[in-house]
Every structure is written in structure tokens, then in C-alpha cells.
Amino acid sequence: MSTGGNTSHEGRRGRRERESAAVVTVDTRGTVTGWSKGAGSLLGYTAAQAVGRPAARLLASEPAETAAAVAALRRADVWRGTAAVRHRDGGRLELGLVACPLLDADGGTRGFVVTVNAMAQPPDADPLTVEATVAQAPVSMSAVDTEERYIRLNSAACGVLGRTEEELRGRFFSDTIAIGDHDSQNFLEHLRRVNRTGKPLHYESYTNALSSPRVHAWNIHMWPVRDADEQQRGVAVLAFDSSEQYWARQRLLLLKEAGTAIGTTLDVVRTAEELAQLAVPVLGDYGTVDLLDSVMRGEEPTEGPVNNDVRLRRVSHKAADPRITTAAVELGGLETYPESSPPARCLTTGRPALSRLGDPGFTLWIGANETRAAMVRERGVHSLMAIPLRARGITLGVAVFTRAQRAEPFEQDDVVLAEELASRAAVCIDNARRYTREHTTALALQRSLLTQRMPGQNAVEFASRYLPAGSRAGVGGDWFDVIPLSGNRVALVVGDVVGHGIHASAAMGRLRTAVRTLADVDLPPDELLTHLDDLVSHLAEDDDAAVSAAEATGEFGATCLYAVYDPVSRSCAMASAGHLPPAVRLPDGTVELFGIVPGPPLGVGAVPFEVTERELPEGSVLALCTDGLIVGRDRDVDAGLQQLCEVLAAHPDGAGTPDPRDGAGPGPDSGEPGSPEPDSLEALCDRVMSTLLPDRPTDDAALLVTRTRALHSDQVASWELTGDPAQVADARDNASAQLAAWGLTEAAFVTELVVSELVTNAIRYGADPIRLRLIRDRTLICEVSDGSSTAPHLRRAHAFDEGGRGLLLVAQLTQSWGTRQTASGKTIWAEQVLTPLEF
Numbered sequence: 001m002s003t004g005g006n007t008s009h010e011g012r013r014g015r016r017e018r019e020s021a022a023v024v025t026v027d028t029r030g031t032v033t034g035w036s037k038g039a040g041s042l043l044g045y046t047a048a049q050a051v052g053r054p055a056a057r058l059l060a061s062e063p064a065e066t067a068a069a070v071a072a073l074r075r076a077d078v079w080r081g082t083a084a085v086r087h088r089d090g091g092r093l094e095l096g097l098v099a100c101p102l103l104d105a106d107g108g109t110r111g112f113v114v115t116v117n118a119m120a121q122p123p124d125a126d127p128l129t130v131e132a133t134v135a136q137a138p139v140s141m142s143a144v145d146t147e148e149r150y151i152r153l154n155s156a157a158c159g160v161l162g163r164t165e166e167e168l169r170g171r172f173f174s175d176t177i178a179i180g181d182h183d184s185q186n187f188l189e190h191l192r193r194v195n196r197t198g199k200p201l202h203y204e205s206y207t208n209a210l211s212s213p214r215v216h217a218w219n220i221h222m223w224p225v226r227d228a229d230e231q232q233r234g235v236a237v238l239a240f241d242s243s244e245q246y247w248a249r250q251r252l253l254l255l256k257e258a259g260t261a262i263g264t265t266l267d268v269v270r271t272a273e274e275l276a277q278l279a280v281p282v283l284g285d286y287g288t289v290d291l292l293d294s295v296m297r298g299e300e301p302t303e304g305p306v307n308n309d310v311r312l313r314r315v316s317h318k319a320a321d322p323r324i325t326t327a328a329v330e331l332g333g334l335e336t337y338p339e340s341s342p343p344a345r346c347l348t349t350g351r352p353a354l355s356r357l358g359d360p361g362f363t364l365w366i367g368a369n370e371t372r373a374a375m376v377r378e379r380g381v382h383s384l385m386a387i388p389l390r391a392r393g394i395t396l397g398v399a400v401f402t403r404a405q406r407a408e409p410f411e412q413d414d415v416v417l418a419e420e421l422a423s424r425a426a427v428c429i430d431n432a433r434r435y436t437r438e439h440t441t442a443l444a445l446q447r448s449l450l451t452q453r454m455p456g457q458n459a460v461e462f463a464s465r466y467l468p469a470g471s472r473a474g475v476g477g478d479w480f481d482v483i484p485l486s487g488n489r490v491a492l493v494v495g496d497v498v499g500h501g502i503h504a505s506a507a508m509g510r511l512r513t514a515v516r517t518l519a520d521v522d523l524p525p526d527e528l529l530t531h532l533d534d535l536v537s538h539l540a541e542d543d544d545a546a547v548s549a550a551e552a553t554g555e556f557g558a559t560c561l562y563a564v565y566d567p568v569s570r571s572c573a574m575a576s577a578g579h580l581p582p583a584v585r586l587p588d589g590t591v592e593l594f595g596i597v598p599g600p601p602l603g604v605g606a607v608p609f610e611v612t613e614r615e616l617p618e619g620s621v622l623a624l625c626t627d628g629l630i631v632g633r634d635r636d637v638d639a640g641l642q643q644l645c646e647v648l649a650a651h652p653d654g655a656g657t658p659d660p661r662d663g664a665g666p667g668p669d670s671g672e673p674g675s676p677e678p679d680s681l682e683a684l685c686d687r688v689m690s691t692l693l694p695d696r697p698t699d700d701a702a703l704l705v706t707r708t709r710a711l712h713s714d715q716v717a718s719w720e721l722t723g724d725p726a727q728v729a730d731a732r733d734n735a736s737a738q739l740a741a742w743g744l745t746e747a748a749f750v751t752e753l754v755v756s757e758l759v760t761n762a763i764r765y766g767a768d769p770i771r772l773r774l775i776r777d778r779t780l781i782c783e784v785s786d787g788s789s790t791a792p793h794l795r796r797a798h799a800f801d802e803g804g805r806g807l808l809l810v811a812q813l814t815q816s817w818g819t820r821q822t823a824s825g826k827t828i829w830a831e832q833v834l835t836p837l838e839f
Contacts, residue, residue: 025102032058080097139238140237150176195235263432280318285405291389311334347398354383460709469698487781522820537603559576572615573611814830
């Protein structure tokens with residue numbers, strides 16, 4: 001059977017090929033002058049048998065018909081028609097023929113070329129065959145005349161229009177549809193274009209059939225219809241319902257878009273908004289997303305489905321109609337779904353829930369909220385779909401979609417698509433939730449490690465800012481500190497740990513604690529950074545720390561700037577471990593970078609750090625910062641530092657005007673005319689941050705701005721002593737006299753005892769030169785320096801020991817005491833608290 005079928009098919013194909021290759025040329029007298037192999041194959045004559053014979057002998061038509069055909073051929077440039085042709089074996093073939101004239105050089109006709117038109121319909125073919133084919137075609141086929149009146153419509157076209165052919169035939173197209181409709185107007189414009197240009201066209205339309213409210217996608221072909229004389233008589237229209245293919249493409253496009261449109265940020269609310277915006281209006285006319293409150297806080301929800309009495313928070317809603325801006329539950333509001341409602345069923349089962357207007361659960365739910373019921377009535381909501389948002393076995397919330405403008409209800413294909421979108425969105429929401437939890441934890445850790453309350457000191461006035469990065473990297477390891485030191489000095493610190501996240505914050509806390517501990521020992525800046533460098537090297541060698549650092553940043557490193565300012569000498573000593581230099585604004589308005597010698601970052605090891613020291617006039621402003629403030633996508637370090645200097649220079653400072661106690665004129669707080677107001681450090685911080693930071697910084701930024709103060713000559717008294725024990729009494733007398741001059745006689749007893757013990761120790765155990773200094777500021781500080789580097793220490797004196805109790809008395813009678821190494825030896829100091837009246 002298969003062989004016979006193939007043979008028949010091959011036979012038909014062979015005949016078409018012979019027909020398409022059959023070419024005969026005839027002169028003006030009707031004699032055959034040329035004969036193709038195709039013509040010989042089709043009719044059985046060889047070229048020798050056909051050429052030179054009258055062409056009329058090849059025809060089986062009546063003489064009158066042949067004469068009419070020849071006359072028509074002479075009148076027309078191209079002739080098309082059918083003719084009965086005689087085969088060599090005597091058989092009769094009905095062939096469609098096309099004849100074209102052959103022209104000579106003068107334009108005269110010297111013959112004709114006759115070819116076979118295999119597509120022409122033979123005259124004895126059954127007209128009902130074509131008619132029935134068109135009428136019964138499953139696609140919509142119709143034809144209109146040049147006046148846009150219906151000529152023919154098949155049954156499928158009548159079904160689309162919702163009318164019979166008798167009702168439509170002869171009527172104008174514009175009378176049968178609503179021309180105001182966009183899709184109908186578009187159809188009419190295409191129809192008129194084909195009528196006007198005579199060229200076929202194809203386009204796609206997305207509209208509903210007049211006989212049904214369901215929306216369809218149409219593939220529409222239009223082409224001109226001509227008669228035998230090639231005159232255009234109308235336009236034929238074929239409309240193929242491609243809704244299934246259209247929706248399949250839309251689903252694929254929607255899923256493709258979901259891969260990039262959902263989860264663009266690590267923000268829970270923004271991700272929920274992206275889901276609603278993507279699904280509406282493609283999937284539904286209105287959509288909402290509700291999440292568990294625990295998800296909003298970044299907490300871990302309970303695994304599996306949730307109870308139906310759980311309260312959810314509305315985080316997103318979207319309507320296809322832009323005029324709809326309200327909902328039954330406002331954004332941020334809480335909602336508890338009743339047990340029978342579709343969203344509650346969805347939450348308790350963990351599976352999608354479909355419902356339509358009239359379902360008992362749908363009716364009860366709508367009726368329980370008058371606002372929701374009114375909205376359903378006004379908007380014509382008729383179908384609802386609730387999809388659970390679940391990721392990693394955890395229910396995060398529910399997405400609800402409704403239809404009103406689109407008449408067709410939700411179907412299973414819609415559920416499958418909505419589940420896929422919800423699944424992707426749920427993973428992104430869970431990622432955002434987990435990020436929120438880690439980010440909140442890191443911020444809490446960082447805030448606990450950063451300085452919350454700066455200790456009191458009078459060496460500098462300061463203001464600070466810290467801004468965590470707004471990127472996905474999370475909080476970083478930037479920190480700053482102001483540490484009071486002995487002798488009314490102050491340490492200024494700013495540092496940055498490489499990387500972001502909890503590990504960077506923890507490493508920052510370690511380093512900040514280490515800096516405070518080393519500062520308490522009163523080490524010089526270069527020695528302090530050396531010890532800090534050793535600590536970082538040990539942290540990098542630690543197995544656990546190395547693993548943590550690798551997870552967070554891929555390496556362990558940090559930079560640090562440590563400065564010590566002395567308000568008595570007004571000198572500032574500074575050392576840097578790979579950190580940016582600070583900017584300095586002098587009282588005269590000059591702005592420059594502090595000329596430090598930068599050392600390597602912490603953790604490199606084996607490279608010494610260098611101290612840079614310079615005098616800063618009272619009222620000088622120092623701006624210390626991390627690279628997150630300076631470096632940007634379009635700005636390098638040099639450009640950032642230059643911009644920082646420009647911001648400082650744009651706001652001159654009057655805080656450095658001479659103090660009246662020095663006899664040099666009015667002070668900044670004198671209130672006399674002409675005294676410039678000092679620039680507010682808080683305002684300066686705000687200007688620096690707003691100028692240098694982008695809208696969405698990618699790195700943490702820390703800024704510490706200080707204005708130096710100075711202790712004047714009437715607040716400091718010092719005496720040079722020798723190694724003679726008799727100098728102890730002179731030291732006590734000098735201290736008592738100075739306290740009386742300062743009005744601090746109530747502190748004289750303790751001060752005399754402290755001076756006596758410290759000077760005695762210096763004479764007995766120290767070396768020349770010996771010096772006593774008293775400093776009056778917030779506290780009263782007594783310092784005794786000598787040329788020995790041996791530091792004293794407390795010891796427990798036994799009952800019969802003659803010594804060992806002096807430092808114990810000093811520790812008990814004063815607020816604090818300590819020792820620090822100097823370039824020429826050491827200094828032992830003790831600090832007493834002054835009452836407000838004394839101060």
C-alpha cells in the first residue's frame with residue numbers, strides 16, 4: 001500500500017514538473033517554431049515531429065474556439081486561459097495556458113511563447129469542490145468588494161462575527177462593527193491599504209471575537225482579488241486564531257522577563273512589588289502580595305504551611321487600570337484571612353486555590369469586608385487565584401490575582417504560570433529576608449563595636465558621621481575613635497578593615513579594642529601601629545579567622561591612621577598604616593593635606609612605620625576619613641582628596657581667633673563686634689558627606705572632623721628639679737602656691753601628698769633631669785618626669801616594710817594614675833577630679 005501511494009505521489013509530482021517545463025514558441029502564422037523537452041514529455045511529440053507544423057493541429061478544441069483564442073491573443077499583451085490539447089496517443093488534456101508575445105527590435109510581434117499554467121482550473125472541474133473547501137474551512141475566510149461590502153463569508157467567519165452570511169452579505173464592513181474600537185479601526189485601516197495599493201499584507205491582532213467576550217490572538221492575512229482581466233474586485237481576508245500559540249509565547253516571555261525583573265534588589269518589599277508589576281496585567285487585572293510579619297523583620301518563619309489565623313502584612317498591590325489606586329487593605333496594613341477564604345486555604349494547604357464569584361468561600365470572604373465587597377461589585381471581579389509564596393520549605397506569604405476586565409476566568413494554565421512566577425519571587429524574597437537578617441545583625445554588631453559615647457576631653461572639639469553602604473555587600477569594617485590620653489592629650493583614630501559583612505565588623509571590633517588597649521599604654525603612634533600590625537598578622541594566621549576572612553573578603557587586611565594631639569605644646573604626631581592622609585584647615589583658611597609618610601597596610605609586617613609631627617595652631621580643623629568617602633566610580637583617590645580640601649576651604653573658620661587671656665584681642669566667644677563665628681563641625685560634616693558621597697554609596701564611609709583647642713600659659717605650671725632629696729619640700733611648696741593662685745586650695749592636701757610621693761620616687765629611683773608639671777583643665781593633673789625608662793609599679797607592702805605604700809596612696813587618692821615613656825625617659829602622672837566650683 002505504501003509503495004503504491006508513493007508511486008501515485010511521484011507520478012503527480014512528475015506531471016507537475018513536466019507541465020512547469022512545457023514551453024512552445026509559435027510564429028505569427030501559427031506555426032510551431034520551438035519545442036522544449038518538457039513539452040515533448042507532456043504531449044508525446046518530439047521536436048522534429050512538432051516544429052514546423054501548425055499549432056492548431058495540437059489543439060483538440062473546436063475551430064471556432066481556437067479562432068477566438070487566437071484573436072484574444074493578438075489583442076492582449078498576455079493571455080491566460082484553458083484549452084484542450086491532443087496527446088500523440090490521441091488522448092485529450094485540459095491545460096491552463098499562458099501566452100506572451102515575442103517582440104523584434106522594432107517592437108513588432110514576431111511570435112508567441114506559450115507555457116502551461118499547472119495551477120489553472122480545468123473548465124470541467126466541479127465548482128462545488130472549491131466552494132465547499134472555502135465554506136467548510138476551520139479558519140475564518142471572507143471577502144469584501146472595493147466598496148468594503150461583504151461578498152462572501154465562510155462558516156468560521158460568521159461564527160467569529162456572530163451573524164449569518166445572509167445577514168452580512170452586501171453590508172458595509174463599517175456597519176457591522178464598532179469603528180471606535182481600536183482593533184476594529186486597525187483592521188479597517190489594513191483593509192483599505194490593500195484596496196488602495198493592491199499589495200497583500202499580514203499582521204497580528206489581539207482582540208476578542210464579536211460573538212464571545214474571550215480575548216483572542218489573530219493572525220490575519222489580506223490579499224487583493226482580481227478577475228480574469230487582472231482588475232481588482234475586492235480583498236480576501238483569512239484570520240487564523242493563534243491564541244494558544246500567542247499565550248504560549250506570552251508565558252515564555254513572562255518567565256524570561258521574570259528572571260531579570262524579579263529580585264533586582266535585596267529588598268523584601270521591592271521584590272514583592274516586582275512580582276505584582278510583572279503579573280499585572282498579563283496574568284490578572286489586579287494583584288496583591290501579603291507577607292508574614294516575621295519575613296518583614298528578617299526572622300525565620302515556621303517551616304511548612306501556616307495556620308489560617310496568621311496575620312499578614314500588605315506589601316504590594318497593582319491594578320491594570322491606572323485609575324485604581326486603593327485597595328481593601330492599604331499598603332503596610334495587616335490582614336487576617338478567614339478560614340474559608342481562598343487565600344487562607346492556600347496558606348494552610350500550601351497549594352494554589354482557584355475561586356469564582358458565587359463560590360461559598362469567595363462569597364463569605366467578600367461579604368466579611370464591606371470595603372472589599374463594594375470594590376468587587378464596582379470593578380466586576382469574577383475570578384480569583386491565590387498562590388502561596390514558598391521557598392526552601394517555608395511559607396512566606398500569599399499572592400492573590402483577580403480578573404474583572406478580562407471575561408474569561410482563571411484556568412489551570414494560568415495557575416501553572418502563576419506558580420512559576422511565585423516560586424521565583426519567593427526565592428528572591430527569602431534571599432532578601434536572609435540578607436535583611438544578616439544585615440541587621442551586622443549593623444547591630446557594628447553599632448555595638450563603634451564608639452557610642454565619646455569620653456570627655458578638652459583637647460579637641462569634634463563631630464563625626466558614619467554611613468553604611470547601600471549595596472548588597474553589607475556593612476563594612478570602617479571605624480573611628482577619640483581616645484583621651486594622659487596629660488590632657490587626645491588620640492584620633494580612623495581605620496578600615498577590608499571587606500564587608502559580619503566578619504569585617506568583628507575584625508573591626510578586634511582592632512578597635514586593640515587600639516584602645518595600646519593607647520592606654522600611651523605608646524607613640526609608630527609603636528602602636530607596629531603592635532597592631534603584629535595583631536593583624538596573628539589574626540591572618542589563625543585558622544578560624546582565615547576561613548572567616550576568606551568567606552567574607554578573600555583576604556584579611558586593614559588600614560589605620562593614629563594621631564596624638566597635645567593641647568599644651570599644640571603639636572600633632574601622626575602615623576599611617578596604608579590609610580589616607582587627613583586634610584587640615586588652618587585658622588587663616590589655608591587647606592592642605594597633612595604631610596604624613598604612608599606606611600604599608602596592617603598585616604604586611606617587617607616594614608617600620610614613620611611618625612610625622614607638626615604644630616597645629618589653636619582652631620585648626622582636621623578631617624580624617626575612610627576611602628569610602630573619597631573614592632568613587634568616577635573619582636580616584638587624588639581627585640577625592642582634592643574635593644575634600646575644596647569643601648573645607650569653602651567654609652572658613654573663625655574658631656582660631658586669639659584668646660583674650662593671651663592679650664591678643666577678642667576671643668571667639670567674646671561677643672564683640674567683628675568676631676567671626678566658628679564654623680559648626682556638625683554642619684561641616686553634613687556638607688562633606690553630601691558633597692562627596694553618591695546617592696547610593698557602594699562602600700561604608702566614616703568621617704571624623706576635629707577642631708584643636710589649646711591650654712594657655714595660665715593653665716600650666718612646671719618646675720625643674722635636681723636629685724637632691726631636699727627638693728621634695730620645695731616641690732610641695734611650689735605646688736601649694738600654684739593651687740592657691742588657681743583657687744584650688746581644697747585640693748592642696750591631696751596634691752601635696754601626690755607631689756611628695758612622685759618626686760621622691762623620681763629622686764630615689766630615677767635619673768636627671770627631673771621635672772614637675774601641673775595642668776589645670778577639666779581635671780587637675782600632676783606629672784613628674786625623669787630620665788629613667790624604668791616604670792614603677794604597685795606592690796603589696798608587708799607590715800614591717802619601710803616603703804612600697806606611696807603609689808598605693810596615690811592610686812587611692814586620685815581618679816587615675818599611670819606612666820608613659822618619653823624620648824628622654826618616662827613620665828608618671830596622677831589625675832584628680834575637680835568639683836564644678838573648683839573648675
